[in-house]
Amino acid sequence: MLPHTPSETPPANLNALAEDHYFGANPPPKDLEKHVALAKDFIDFHSAAGRRLVLVTSGGTTVPLEKQTVRFIDNFSAGTRGATSAEYFLEAGYAVLFLHRQFSLLPFSRHYSHATDCFLDFLREGSNGSVVARDEDAAKMLHVLRKYREARDKNMLLALPFVSISDYLHELRSIARLMRPLGPNGLLYLAAAVSDFFVPPDRMSEHKIQSTNAADPLPTKSNSPLNEPETFDNFDSSPAVPRSKRLVVDLDPVPKFLKNLVEGWSPEGMIASFKLETDPTILVHKARYSLDRYQHHLVIGNLLSTRKWEVVFVSPGNPDQWIRVPFKDGGAVKKDEPVDPKSLPEGEPEVEIESLIIPAVEELHTKYIKSVEERKGIKN
Numbered sequence: 001m002l003p004h005t006p007s008e009t010p011p012a013n014l015n016a017l018a019e020d021h022y023f024g025a026n027p028p029p030k031d032l033e034k035h036v037a038l039a040k041d042f043i044d045f046h047s048a049a050g051r052r053l054v055l056v057t058s059g060g061t062t063v064p065l066e067k068q069t070v071r072f073i074d075n076f077s078a079g080t081r082g083a084t085s086a087e088y089f090l091e092a093g094y095a096v097l098f099l100h101r102q103f104s105l106l107p108f109s110r111h112y113s114h115a116t117d118c119f120l121d122f123l124r125e126g127s128n129g130s131v132v133a134r135d136e137d138a139a140k141m142l143h144v145l146r147k148y149r150e151a152r153d154k155n156m157l158l159a160l161p162f163v164s165i166s167d168y169l170h171e172l173r174s175i176a177r178l179m180r181p182l183g184p185n186g187l188l189y190l191a192a193a194v195s196d197f198f199v200p201p202d203r204m205s206e207h208k209i210q211s212t213n214a215a216d217p218l219p220t221k222s223n224s225p226l227n228e229p230e231t232f233d234n235f236d237s238s239p240a241v242p243r244s245k246r247l248v249v250d251l252d253p254v255p256k257f258l259k260n261l262v263e264g265w266s267p268e269g270m271i272a273s274f275k276l277e278t279d280p281t282i283l284v285h286k287a288r289y290s291l292d293r294y295q296h297h298l299v300i301g302n303l304l305s306t307r308k309w310e311v312v313f314v315s316p317g318n319p320d321q322w323i324r325v326p327f328k329d330g331g332a333v334k335k336d337e338p339v340d341p342k343s344l345p346e347g348e349p350e351v352e353i354e355s356l357i358i359p360a361v362e363e364l365h366t367k368y369i370k371s372v373e374e375r376k377g378i379k380n
């Protein structure tokens, strides 16, 4: 059994201090004000209509190594979970605020973007020099186009991009606060792959980190580097390379702001977070631990290797609920245990697992709204 120590949760005032410190030290993205204005209009519009609204976060967050960023650390997430979930939330009648990593997958266009499905492969030249969908793709494309247009025309979808971890956290905090008027009709569905580590600005180089000392000292007529050979220009990381010539990256932990989100930024909305692991033996424990620690409403656990085939719902007062797409030999899988990746068929599942996840989230959201209304003494 793994240690279970929710008492490690910092007291509320320490969370507030960590928040002030982080947001004071890490500048907001330059488009924050513009995004906040767009998000406010969108949220107010749907709040006035009494509609459910979900904030879907999606894609990876970068960790810049330089202020004028040339290099950054990134993670694997393509935004498939977020973009696909957004479509099923729209299908379920939710307005969707889609906070996504710039250039990651977007709802609807995801069917025709990124390298495996280049959009040009779906097109051909028609008569009179027009561009038309290939016959075999036209029906699906028309369906996707109609869904997309409907979402846009009815103002049901707003997509806002972020890039770095600090952009993401600034955007998340501002938007979550704006969602308060929605009360329990607001849902936060946190599918972005959020970095756990970052370089704090006071230790971040302003300019591109140099791999040679050719710029040091700055050239004058007398010491021009053109007069000397470069003293370092190789990528050999053998022990013979001195530390001064390596790039040693020293990262601080990113504060976990889920507690602040639950207690401060969005105290009435339902919060569903994702938990990603690679080790199947710790997934459920870590998901339950996260729920106990942050006291929110749902943790959806998934494993990197099987995330398109199964997830596990961990929520207060309920037994763990595994959700799986059907597959050949799926009947042999133990109901309450992660599937063995080796038993899965090759390639992608025929059913998108988000088509099963979203109705299950919606059901929990309905229960959540009822429980908040009952607590407030509102009878329907």
Ligand code: PMT
Pocket: 059, 076, 077, 078, 079, 080, 081, 082, 190, 191, 192, 193, 194, 195, 196, 197, 254, 255, 256, 257, 258, 273, 274, 275, 276, 277, 302, 307
């Ligand atoms: O985009 P895809 O390729 O489809 O992949 C989808 C996914 C695997 C990324 C998605 O399903 C998923 O699991 N997203 C969450 C990944 C993640 O950040 O997991 P985590 O275990 O590191 O974090 C758990 C929770 O803590 C997350 O809700 C996160 O928002 C939160 N967190 C994480 C780091 C951090 N510094 N602060 C946080 O609050």
